[in-house]
Amino acid sequence: MKLTLTNLRKILQCSFRLKCPRCSKGTLFQKHFTMFSHCTECELKFEREQGYFIGAMYINxxxxxxxxxxxxxxxxxxxxxxxxxxxxxxxxxxxxxxxxFYRYSKSLWLNFDYAFNPSS
Ligand SMILES: [Zn+2]
Known part of the structure; x- marks a missing residue:
């Protein structure tokens, strides 16, 4: 994906609203620190592989x-x-x-990763 201002705006909006990167409707968290395993709207699996959110720790x-x-x-x-x-x-x-910032770092990681690598 080519990163444009429009794409960046969508990524940041979804990230800071804690929304699913694919449908922008489903929420990422069911409680403050508990994340859904899949999107409630489009069934996107959030943790793509074991240790997936290590990148979120770097962002945080x-x-x-x-x-x-x-x-x-x-x-x-x-x-x-x-x-x-x-x-x-x-x-x-x-x-x-x-x-x-814990939730936002996970959301930023997920949204940016999905924007650049939506298929996996
Ligand atoms: Zn979704």
């Missing part, structure tokens, strides 16, 4: 690093808050943010 890690490191340095440069407070704030953010 990358998003956490992209949030916390610049956040730490921006606060360090532009404010006069003590080092330990700044370090503690971003340490706490780096512990809590991945829990919040």
């Amino acid at each position: 890690y990358g998003a956490t690093v992209l949030l916390t490191f610049p956040g730490y340095f921006i606060l360090d440069i532009f404010t006069s808050i003590p080092f330990l407070f700044n370090f503690g704030v971003w340490g706490l953010v780096s512990a809590v943010f991945p829990i919040f």
Whole structure:
């Protein structure tokens, strides 16, 4: 698939709405951390192979690093808050943010993978 702005918009919309990449209607999660095995609308199997969502862990890690490191340095440069407070704030953010972003990282991984490799 060729990545265009239209395709990218659809991928990001489905990802952040936690919707199925094929039909855009079925939801990915039945509870906060529990994912459906298949789409409730089109029966697309979400976990394509064992260990499929390892890539989602990389997305979650990358998003956490992209949030916390610049956040730490921006606060360090532009404010006069003590080092330990700044370090503690971003340490706490780096512990809590991945829990919040868990579902979105899985959805991003699934939607981007399906966009580039829909047949498997
Ligand atoms: Zn579906």
